[in-house]
Amino acid sequence: MGEQFPGDKNIRVSDTERSAALAALGQFYAEGRLTMTETDDRCEAVADAKTRGDLNAIFTDLPNQEIVVVDRPEQTYTATEVSELHRKGARPRAGILGLTTVISITGTAALASSTALAPILLALIPIVFILLYVMKVGPTSWYAPTPRQLQRRRMAELREKEKLRDMELKAQRKERTHALTTRALDAAETAFNAKPWKRDK
Structure with a gap:
């Protein structure tokens, strides 16, 4: 069982810990460990989490790596x-x-x-x-973006990346299908040309 946030499980989580959890989920999504829908659902669960135990439950099926939470007086943004x-x-x-x-x-x-x-x-x-x-x-x-605004923006960016990736995968599948069809037709034509009745003529 992964424990991304070690320590007392009953301690209530801070906004900084929530931000760290969201960043970790984004990383797991980028690695292909989570789908877009799973990432979206887990981000909602992070927003609703009350304790460290709640946060840890979101990461139980993901690689166990402690998430380093750096307390800053201000949120940093790109x-x-x-x-x-x-x-x-x-x-x-x-x-x-x-x-x-x-x-x-x-x-x-x-x-x-x-x-x-x-x-x-x-x-x-x-x-x-x-x-x-x-x-x-x-x-x-x-004057400054709120964590919820950032979360919505990042999720929109992730969805856009997911759409682009789906389009690339569809194009690759179409290309592979075309290549396989061409090979199958070539093989059928070769086999047909090699039939005995073709040689008798």
């Missing part, structure tokens, strides 16, 4: 993941800033005839900009 998820997080911030701009300009125009303080509304634009882009006020997902 440059591609950070870039893509920052781009998605920028949309709500840009929307809020755009809406603030429209409201400020419209409010200034509407109140310009009634009060001299109307242009103060325009100050909302730089204030909101500083809050969103300098002080980074708002949900963490706007």
Whole structure:
């Protein structure tokens, strides 16, 4: 029985241990030990795991190798993941800033005839900009990817790789079938040409 996470089985797992387990499952998938569906199911089980015992149960039929969990103050991400998820997080911030701009300009125009303080509304634009882009006020997902976002992204990448691999395997099978058919036809033709009645003629 594999014990990837040694120690007290009743200790509750951390997000760092879950991330290490997901990385290990991705490695086992890359080695061909797990199918895409099995990897997906086990990743869900990792997300639901409460204790080290729960995590170890996910790896019982896989090679026994202790997973080294390195505690870090911050989650590390690849440059591609950070870039893509920052781009998605920028949309709500840009929307809020755009809406603030429209409201400020419209409010200034509407109140310009009634009060001299109307242009103060325009100050909302730089204030909101500083809050969103300098002080980074708002949900963490706007600025850094969450473990669940990363898991979904990695699973999507694995599914894409699985599709490409299936297409390659189908192409190889088709090529082999064609080669076998050609050989069988050649052998049949050779056998037919070697029949006695062919020589009698």
